[in-house]
Amino acid sequence: ETGVTQTPRHLVMGMTNKKSLKCEQHLGHNAMYWYKQSAKKPLELMFVYSLEERVENNSVPSRFSPECPNSSHLFLHLHTLQPEDSALYLCASSQGKGVLFFGSGTQLSVL
Amino acid sequence: GDSVTQMEGPVTLSEEAFLTINCTYTATGYPSLFWYVQYPGEGLQLLLKATKADDKGSNKGFEATYRKETTSFHLEKGSVQVSDSAVYFCALSYNQAGTALIFGKGTTLSVSS
Numbered sequence: 341e342t343g344v345t346q347t348p349r350h351l352v353m354g355m356t357n358k359k360s361l362k363c364e365q366h367l368g369h370n371a372m373y374w375y376k377q378s379a380k381k382p383l384e385l386m387f388v389y390s391l392e393e394r395v396e397n398n399s400v401p402s403r404f405s406p407e408c409p410n411s412s413h414l415f416l417h418l419h420t421l422q423p424e425d426s427a428l429y430l431c432a433s434s435q436g437k438g439v440l441f442f443g444s445g446t447q448l449s450v451l
Numbered sequence: 452g453d454s455v456t457q458m459e460g461p462v463t464l465s466e467e468a469f470l471t472i473n474c475t476y477t478a479t480g481y482p483s484l485f486w487y488v489q490y491p492g493e494g495l496q497l498l499l500k501a502t503k504a505d506d507k508g509s510n511k512g513f514e515a516t517y518r519k520e521t522t523s524f525h526l527e528k529g530s531v532q533v534s535d536s537a538v539y540f541c542a543l544s545y546n547q548a549g550t551a552l553i554f555g556k557g558t559t560l561s562v563s564s
Binding site for chain 1: 483487492550
């Protein structure tokens with residue numbers, strides 16, 4: 341039990357599909373994050389929800405849409421993705437001070 | 452803007468060898484510095500951190516010292532084990548709340564027996 345649970349672990353989707361990634365944290369943290377991990381690139385911060393306020397990376401395409409209904413749950417809604425969006429998507433939570441707790445990720449393949 | 456640069460990998464060592472993974476940073480303020488580790492098939496987990504100059508973070512035999520004069524935070528371990536094989540990420544926190552981290556590209560370490 342890592343404290344941060346992501347589902348599904350693996351996802352294959354076509355470019356016209358709509359899917360959602362789910363993240364749940366059981367640590368009582370007040371901030372949740374979506375990161376994108378691609379080979380040979382730095383981790384890319386996509387979205388942060390901190391004390392219910394959303395902060396986003398302006399370079400993230402609108403085909404990625406986050407939702408944070410409460411402090412324990414975080415979703416990433418996907419639609420009309422491109423093959424270059426294939427990556428490992430990591431969710432994390434924290435109580436600040438840079439100490440993040442990560443889930444195991446969703447390995448996404450876009451065909 | 453703020454950034455983190457790590458040495459390119461992979462780093463391949465024999466068991467009980469000495470490990471150094473270099474990390475340098477660029478920051479306008481006084482960031483906190485971190486090393487995270489990612490084992491195969493898992494997410495990242497915090498290995499150690501330092502919040503101010505000359506602080507030394509340590510955990511599981513790994514150490515790193517926050518060097519403001521050289522803007523570095525090199526990771527070291529005196530004797531690596533096969534179980535240390537993983538990807539290591541250097542990171543800095545560029546806001547007070549610690550909710551904004553910049554990560555390096557990661558360095559893959561492979562230890563053989």
